[in-house]
Amino acid sequence: MLSLIVAVANGGVIGKDNSLIWHLPNDLKFFKEITNGHVIIMGRHTFESLPFLLPNREHWVVSRNKGFNAPDGVRVFSSVQSAYEEAQQLDVAFVIGGAQIYEAFLPYVDRMYITEVHHDFDGDTYFPEFDADAFTVVSESDGTVDEKNKYPHRFVTYERKGRV
Ligand SMILES: NC(=O)c1ccc[n+]([C@@H]2O[C@H](COP(=O)([O-])OP(=O)(O)OC[C@H]3O[C@@H](n4cnc5c(N)ncnc54)[C@H](OP(=O)(O)O)[C@@H]3O)[C@@H](O)[C@H]2O)c1
Structure with a gap:
């Protein structure tokens, strides 16, 4: 199954200058819990925005650039289709961004x-x-706003109708 995970602000904003804009530890914790132990699929820009390889997750990077040299352990796919085909062999894989990659994978995403x-x-x-x-909304819950998590936020899970 292919899942997608994203944090989206008002107006659909997800980033600026190839980085995340807000700091929301509750969401980072959620991301870590959901993706822990799984394959994460990302575009080359998002990969390059990571401060380090995320522990206990296998990184797949989509890039058309044949000269792109990934660190050991990171798999590079030259097309969305090839990554999708390989992901279908897995119980679950997570598309983690950014905008180009969300757009390209959206038709294939189940959750x-x-x-x-x-x-x-x-x-x-x-x-x-x-x-x-x-899609059907299968769960939603408000995150807790506090001094470390200043922005109101809500966790919403969607499942594609008729597929999951
Ligand atoms: N809020 C969130 O949850 C969240 C999550 C992730 C990222 N982001 C943000 O999103 C932004 C980055 O997004 P982005 O759209 O600029 O970049 P991106 O989707 O991360 O990466 C784009 C790159 O992916 C490769 N690519 C895209 N489509 C492809 C295809 N069909 N086949 C092969 N390769 C393909 C290309 O790499 P090459 O140029 O190497 O060919 C392209 O330049 C950043 O600001 C980041 O912080 C936000």
Whole structure:
């Protein structure tokens, strides 16, 4: 099964200057719990934005650039299709961004973990529009706002109708 995980602020904003804009430890914890032990699939920009390889997760990077040299243990795919075909052999793999990769994988995704961050940010990268009617919301819960998690946020899980 292919899942997607993303944090989206008002207006669909997901990033700026190839980095995340907000700091929301509750969401980082959620991301870690959900993806722990699994394959994570990302675009080359997102890979290069990571401060380090995320522990206990296998990194797959999609890039058309034949000269792209990934560190040991990181798999590189030259197309979305090839990564998708390989991911189908797994119980679950997670598409973790960014915008280009979300857009390309969206038709194949069965489940989406979307953290809504209810705040206006100035961004330059956006989550693509998706057909909400094609999905059912199977869970939603509000995150706790406190001094470390300043922005109201909500964890929403969608499953594609008729596929999961
Ligand atoms: N809020 C969130 O949850 C979240 C999560 C992840 C990322 N982000 C943010 O998203 C932004 C990055 O997104 P982005 O859209 O600029 O970049 P991206 O999707 O991470 O990576 C784009 C790159 O992926 C490769 N690629 C894209 N489509 C491809 C295809 N069909 N076949 C082969 N390779 C393909 C290309 O690499 P080559 O140029 O090497 O060919 C392309 O330049 C950053 O600001 C990041 O912080 C936010």
